[in-house]
Amino acid sequence: MPTATKDLYEILGVSRDANETEIKKAYRRRARELHPDVNKSPNAEDEFKELNEAYDVLSDASKRAQYDRFGTIPGAAGGGSGYVDFEDIFGGGFGGMGDIFSSFFSGFGSNAARQVRKDGRDMGIGLKITLEEAAKGVKKEIVYDRLAPCADCNSTGLGPDGKSVQCPECGGTGRVVTVQRTFLGDMQSSQTCSKCNGTGESIEGACEECGGQGRIPDRQRVSVEIPAGIHDGQQLRVPNYGEAGLQGAPSGDLIVTIRMQPHEYYERDGDNLHAQIDISMVQAALGSTVLIDGILEDEEVSIKVPHGTQNGDVLRIKGFGMPKIKSDSRGDLYAHVSINIPKKLSKKERELLEKLAEEMGEEYNEVKSPLQKLREAFI
Template identity: 40%
Template sequence: MSTDYYEVLGVPRDATAEQIKKAYRRKAMKLHPDVAGPGSEEQFKLVQEAYEVLQDPQKRAVFDRGGDPTGHGGGFDGFGGAGFDFTNLVDAMFGGASPFGSTSRGPRSRTRRGQDALVRLRLSLSEAVFGVTKPLDVDTAVVCPKCHGTGAQDGSEPVTCATCHGSGEVVTVQRSFLGDIRTTQACPACRGYGTVIPKPCQECSGEGRVRTTRTINVRIPAGVADGNRIHLDSQGEVGPGGGPAGDLYVELSVAPHEVFRRDGESLEMTISLPMTAAALGTTVPVRTLEADREDLGEEAARLDVEIPAGTQSGTRIVVPGRGVPRLRGAGRGDLGVTVVVRTPTKLDHQQKDLLRQLAEVRGESEAAASVQTAGGKGMFSRLREAFGG
């Protein structure tokens, strides 16, 4: 033979199949007419011929013995008398991952894994803080109860596709200036399965699954926050053909509470006190978040908060261990109680006289307002912090 295919691809005679494929890929991408122009057609055809021979063990053996593996005496008409398999070019140039679709051989399975699903669940603040088990209705796909995932009616079963004869693929031939180009694609009759169902199940129309609403119980651990997700393995949609179910993700949202506000692991609340109680000090009973739970008694739902004498408006009193349980740890955060002091707006004559007497005793009859230093925090600053501003 006058043509040395090893020399055409630039590989040694003992080159492996992988070395031949890599060499062909480089040459084909460089000499393709769309890249190098029409003048490279002959060289591109020769590179293709070399690859067609050397990648086939039988043809390569004939060539190594000095025979003619192409059957046309060394010339190359188009891409060979049998035509050019475009799928081989795609496999070689893209490593088997065709940009035009799958080039895998053989039928694909009817049974596939189902998709993952995402649903949202609304919680009250007490449910998020203390944990709860809630029923959740999920619209999803389940195994068809009539055919049990086969997709066929009782007494029938899939049969071999008459179009592709069970291969799941068909070959089309297209004429071009490069010769006959063969492409392989999924069989349109069986959609690549290699079999067809002559009598599909009337319940699922041959899918092997149906849509329904089912109820699952979701356990919410104590301490979850708005936006957290709970992963439930194999609780998503059942796959086609009764395939394994995907996973279910439950995204949590927490409704605002009329009394409490969450700040990380702390619970915050605000109480209002008369001016006299803040000045003299007192003990204030408050309702805790535990009051929202029906399984706890009155003792857990009530808390006495000590207000020191002289407490200023905006003061935050910390009650340890009455906040949010730590999601990944032991113990609970704190309960923050912010005090707002109420100044009386309507006073009778007796009350005014008493306040004037108090002002005289304290030397505040003509007291001027004091200016807070830049480094300190005044009442309004403390109030803004207390209310999250």
């Protein structure tokens, strides 16, 4: 994490009044220079990490405002880790902006003779929500890093005077055939064209921003509607918000997996809820009504405790569980009764209980087991 003595604007190479677009472009330009995949300087990794941390603050309006006002760095950063909405990124092999750039460098223009995937891959995020949010439904903003469509070239990869031409190396086939003479005769082999990486096309006059890929590493913000009643582990698909495809090819999708945070009072079982209610021995004996807060906002649940209720009894309250997804109905609430026995009694309370014991014919000074009583009956 950069300290307050470091100037984040200087690290990015922008003025203090730079707008969001200027900050993004400055970051990508510096990242291409400093990324360890292309920069072999022994300090490249540390400088790239510092650059990411500076961008993490200056690309977020609230963090930037705090930094500008106080000169301090709010929260932890580094590839989006300061955003508490998500827990992991998968399905494209991405784990932050550093990995995004690694994929960017290797995805096009590499010397490796391998077939390049043009369609963008799906990406996945685990989104943590509370039980209350799952009950009422909520809109969440997710912040993550991805290869996004390049706005400068409209994803084509072409510069102002650029054009796509047939690869002169492979003749547009994407494969190069070589023949090697051996004592057994001519041996023919085929491999992916190293010039076009198997695309069969070459760009003349590529876009300066994306280098001809039609996509750029960027930080993405997207709002996701979480429906009421959603369960832990369920997934939501956001079309076209995964990895962008090469040169305008289709983008992958963003897969949002819901992760439910534990609740301090309620435990969920499908669409039903379970909760413990504490009552006194008097309430259990005489019966009572217990009021608790429901799972929905401003909801109050009235639980009727019948007289003679025992410790561990379970009371069912219909229609006060979780809302069922895409339905107007709800599950049920199960109240597990816990009877509290007072540890200390006042003199008056003890006298009253002793009178009650006498009235009920109960022994309390020396409690005998049923077996002891049976033995005494035959003496």
